[in-house]
Amino acid sequence: MKNPLLSHSRLPLFHQIEPHHALTAVQEGVRQANERISALITSLLEPSWDNLMQPLDEVSALIQEVWSPIGHLNAVKNTPEWRDAYHACLPILTQFSTQLGQNHKLYQKVLQLSQSASFSSLSMIQKKIIHDQLRDFHLSGVALKGDKKRRYADIQQRLSVLGAKFEENVLDATHHWCYVTDNPRDLAGLPEHILAFSRQKAVDKAREGCYLLTLDAPCYIAVMKYADNADLRYQMYHAYTTRASDQGPSAGQFDNTAVMLELVQLKQELAHMLNFKHYADYSLATKMAGSVNDVMEFLLTLAKQSRAYAEKELMELNTFANDHLGMEALSAWDIAYVSEKLQQHQYSVNEELLRSYFPIDRVLSGMFAIIDHIYGMRVVEKATGPDGVLFVEVWHPDVRFFEIYDAGETLRGTFYLDLFAREGKRGGAWMDDCRSRRVVDGKMVIPVAYLNANFSPPQAGQSALLTHDDVITLFHEFGHGLHHLLTQINEGQVSGISGVEWDAVELPSQLMENFCWQKSCIPMISSHVERQEALPESLFQAMLNAKNFQSGMQMLRQIEFALFDITLYSQVAPNDGAGLQSILDAVRQQVSVIIPPQFNRFQHSFCHIFSGGYSAGYYSYKWAEVLSSDVFLAFEEHGVLSRKIGEKFLHTILARGGSQPMMELFKAFRGREPNVDALLRYSGLR
Ligand SMILES: [Zn+2]
Structure with a gap:
């Protein structure tokens, strides 16, 4: 066969x-x-x-x-x-x-x-x-010649093995640990859909009648935000933040320490062989940012802008915990919980309540309508063929398949959508390319993308309900998808996301997130699951007020990750876990307002910079957000759903893939170079 x-x-x-x-x-x-x-x-x-x-x-x-x-x-x-x-x-x-x-x-x-x-x-x-x-x-x-050439090849081989091992350790550590109880009082405060999920999980693991909590993101986040039980929060936090490390309940079992040290060492060696001072310079050779100094300066400028806001936010949090919850000193596993309570107190935004307004099909149809408005692109689901047989082969019954047509009814691209968390699926959300646009022998290959997420699966017989955060994630990944699918470049090397500088690839995705916050878009993407009414104005207003809740602290957290990454790859590789930890500690001393407990080994599951493509590139998220915010400002200036601006963006940036340096494309769209003003304004840090 x-x-x-x-x-x-x-x-x-x-x-x-x-x-x-x-x-x-x-x-x-x-x-x-x-x-x-x-x-x-x-x-x-x-x-x-x-x-x-x-x-x-x-x-x-x-x-x-x-x-x-x-x-x-x-x-x-x-x-x-x-x-x-x-x-x-x-x-x-x-x-x-x-x-x-x-x-x-x-x-x-x-x-x-x-x-x-x-x-x-x-x-x-x-x-x-x-x-x-x-x-x-x-x-x-x-x-390179002779031995050096061989050494270089060996390093590449070893790096790919280590990268895969790093991810496996994280996945195994995540699935290794669980929390089981038969007492619902232990789980007080948790939303109903998580309780239902944990009952089902218990059945799956032959613990019928119990509740089983896992370290999968939706479950972990829900516990950290909503569980009244401080000991449960501590146990989950302890297990989660020590995954794949020398600490915590699975200490040493899936430990990534040696993997990380070797990864960093080999990357440095590889850079030296090519006459770069360190790996960060090698990484930046293909990026928009000019030098390590430029990146550092960029991050520290943002840190400086955010510092006072973050300090004020933390003080507010402490005062609130003290006055309203009778909590004295806040521990790391209290931060999300108290923040959620404070957010509700200040803005009465209840994410779980909001879920009822975002059933998956409404969100999808609204998102597609927005795309139709700004780009004139029509998305059509291909469920079954004319004979009722599934039209497209998929890897799981949850997976759906869509086509995108332009105004001239030309098929521009197709994509798979795989949205729900399940065992054996990598965490987080991501877009991947399946086929890239290219012309072969005069014939066009239509681009194809995979869009993946880990949203809470629907309960039996019901529609899946998304949080507003999930909606933003969906828009984000769809933005990557559009970049890959709407390209008009016929050379496969630079069509879609190919050949785009790494620190610019998040521009189209982050741009899409903005639409989730627009008054004109909310009625398109929301409809109450039972009453079929759009999100009420008052709730939307509350969400808007809450949008930049703790944005100073969030900004500093991202800067902490980015600085750790760029610092790690721009100095001599550490020799042991303690050396690695001390780089992170020093960064935290420099920019963070919250210092996590000693046992925290966040870095051991930081896939982006160890196994993913973000080594000496994590700053790219913020770098690209400067671009995406500046682009969205142009939409705002012309009416958010402006076809005129949409088409300009489509033709000058989105469809151009990696055919020109992003700075040139950006200037063609905006008529000038980007600046940080729009990002700071949208983040409420100005
Ligand atoms: Zn992204």
Whole structure:
């Protein structure tokens, strides 16, 4: 039987793909890719765009086609079998991409093209791709010789293994711990949907009649915010913030300390081999920010702006705890709980009450209507085919599938939507690309995206209800999706999210979040689950008042993470866990208003900067928020749902992918460089 991962089907054949297909498909994909590359190197005398760059793009499309479903299934269906399959493939792919990046003969061909007479006749986009490619050859160590070249490849191999191990430790530690009780009084204060969820969890684990709480984000956050039981909050906080570390209830069992130290050390070594002072410089070589100094200065400016606000917020919190709750000194596990009480006291916003106004289908249809307003794009769900059979193969019954059409009824892109938390699914929310837009032999490949989240699943027979935070998350991921799907660039290397500077990729996603806060959008995305009425004006007003609740403290928290990251990767790698901790401690001393307890090992589950792509790049969130706030200000100036501004943004930034540096795209849209004013204003820090 044919391997479904090699079927070249329009969409992955999720009903047929099994873990045992992965390894053979990756081996075969890499074999074909290598064969094509060898042919290019040996046959080309006069490299041109069509005979070199276009085939190279097809090689990466071939690898993406095989690998994207495997990576995706490993993230959303993390069974032991998928995990093994993923691990078996990873070294092969890493080796392939290292060898590709270090292929000196191939590099010579690209260089030859860049110096040829035909180069000047290429388009701006094609020239940029060639320049990016040459830069990436250098960053992959193409100039290294002999032992150094081998060492570089070994480091890449080891880094990919360590990254996967880091995430597994976090996932295992998260699922290892639970809290079981048969006494509902232990859970006083928790919202009904969490109680129902925990009863069901107990049934699943053969503890019928009990309540079972887990460290999955929706459950953990609910306990920290709502549980009246301080001891329960402490136990959850203790278990959660010590995951995958040398501390807490699973101390040492999934400990990431050695993994982290080795990761940082190897990244530094890799940067040194390429003559960078440290890994942070290597990381910034492909980003919008110019230097470590620029990043530091940017973060410290924001910290300075936020400090007084954060101090005032913390004082208010302490006073409130004292006066209204009879609590004296606040512990780390009290902060979210008291904050929630204070927020209700000040603004009477009850997130759980608000849930009834955000049933998933209403939110989706409203979000799609907003997209129609500003961009003239129509989203259509493809549930079943004409014969009533599911039109598209999916990996879980919860998964839905959508298509996006423009005003001319041209199909622009399609996406899968997988919204609910379940066992074996990676935490958080994320967008991933499945297919990228490109033109092959005159035929267009339609881009495809995966949109994933971990919202509380619906209770049996009912509609899933989202918190307003969930709504914001959904808009955010959809923003990434639109960036990937609405692109008009035909070169796969820079279409959609490809080739966009890492510190600019959050612009389209964060931009979308703003629409969740607009008076004109609320009636579109809200409708009470029983009474079918939009969110009342008074509740919306209260939400708006509460929007920047503790925004100073939140800003400092993000700055703490970002400073820890950029500092860690711009100095000598620490030798032990204590060294790692002391970098974080020093950052906290510098900018934080809340110092967590000694046992807290937040860094041991900080996937972004250890296993994700955010090493020396976590500042990107705030960096891009400066851009997105400044863009949204333009919407605000012209009426929030302005088609005129929507189309301008679509054509100057969103559809342009990585075809030009973001600073140029931004200036084309805004007529000037970005500044922090809009971000500070929207955050209430001005
Ligand atoms: Zn994002």
